Amino acid sequence: MSAVTPALTSSRDRSGSSSGKIIQPAWIRSLHWINAVAMIVMIMSGWQIYNASPLFDFVFPASITLGGWLGGALLWHFAAMWLLMVNGLIYLTLGFATGRFRRKLLPITAGGVVDDAKAALTGRLSHADLSTYNQVQKLLYVGIILVGIVIVLSGLSIWKPVQLQWLTAIFGGYDFARYVHFAAMASIVGFLIVHVTLAVLVPKSLRAMIIGR
Amino acid sequence: MGRIRSLLIPGVDKKMLVKDASRLMPDLTRRRFITGGASLGALTMLTGCDVVDSSSAEDLLKHVSKFNDAVQALIFNPNTLAPTFPESAITKPFPFNAYYSEDEAPEVDGEDYRFEVSGLVQNKKSWTLDELYKLPQVKQITRHICVEGWSAIGSWTGTPLRDFLKLVGADTTAKYCWFRCAEGYTSPIDMPTALHPQTQMTFKFADEILPRAYGYPMKIRIPTKLGFKNPKYVVSMEVTNDYKGGYWEDQGYNSFSGS
DSSP, rough: OOTTTHHHHHHHHHHHGGGGGOOOOOHHHHHHHHHHHHHHHHHHHHHHHHSSOOSOOOOOOOOOSSSHHHHHHHHHHHHHHHHHHHHHHHHHHHHHHTHHHHHOOOOOOHHHHHHHHHHHHHHHHOOSOSSSHHHHHHHHHHHHHHHHHHHHHHHHHOOOTTTTTTHHHHHHHHHHHHHHHHHHHHHHHHHHHHHHHHHHHHHHHHHHHHHHO | HHHHEEEEEEEEEHHHHHHHHTTTTTHEEEEEEEETTTHHHHHHHHHHHOOTHHHHHHHHHHHHHHHHHHHHHOOOOOOOOBBBBBBOOSSSOOOOSSSSGEEEEEEOOOOEEEEOEESSSOOOOOOOOHHHSSSSSSEEEEEEEEEOOOEEEEEEEEEEEEHHHHHHHHHTTTSSSEEETTTOOOEEEEEHTTTTTTEEEEEETTEEEOGGGGGTOEEEEEEEEEESSSSEEEEEEESSSSSOOOTGGGGTSSSBBBB
């Protein structure tokens, strides 16, 4: 681990030149915003689909759903799924291939998460260096990547419970897989609320995701 | 700037006015399946262009749906069987579901009933119910999955459609079996699915003659497809290479809708 860091820092310094170092490279920025669009379309159309046969004692207000009716929502959902899946696969491939995941998201330690969570809640967490994630960020980012994988796989298992019946079985059968898919959506929405709030509280992190530095 | 020109009344987007008006007409609203209410308007304003309003968005979604038909046909394995269940797993009561209420369901007279067979088949004779009942039957207990998301396990008994297609000398290289129902409902089934061993001309539910609620006198049971691709009250089948559309397919449901 430690051998990686100096080489990395110098390469970043070079690419950054005089106008400040690149915090979010261009490929991350494009994948991030494509994912944001795909996710929002999937969630809003998914709510409309949910309303056709609710799992719980509530439905989503029509004003926050996409598609107008079940058929329209399904068209949106099964179109945006390609964007989400292809974009997500590119992200995972590049994340592993470039070593970004290992560099940015590891290591995570229980003690580190507790310390950084305490610091964050008492307003003492530093945001001076945006190129390094704190332990809570690392945990949430790893978590949301895993949830992203679960929501795609559980979605596929609901879409193809005969052809992919082994996958449906992994998610506890067709009916249970719907709850898994819903829970994954709820986790992503929860993440989004925290993620967007923090991006607004630390605007330079939002700027870095738009212009890179 | 294009947005400014599209404003009929200052501050009011005429396209959104049309959307609002169309929402007052139930049938039209359903057909205009892109209409999504305020959220779409908000998205339009955010991006500054009519990403989701124009008919081009509708066209794009329809193209992707056709692409999804092709992908699903590719994924479809003719030898993969839908999971089967024990009698104890059967959902009771099994739900009635249609775009009309149960008391509006067709009442077909079994005496007068004729199953019409047409298109690319050698023997175009019509079949009485007695003749159909004499065909060899098999039983399946499988999961019915509705496009709405819910599912229910039922017991269906009848003749494998592929045996019937062979019997009438159907051209099984044709693309579709197109079914018509007593109330006018229609649905096209792709030939590979029609030939799937579990695709069935169903005459019985839970070992009893198919009740009116479940499609008397004949339902096409296809456990590899969503419920709306399992037509009830079936009165005719045409073997054809032409895509003839269907009741829900024409309104925007994905045509393959395989499970």
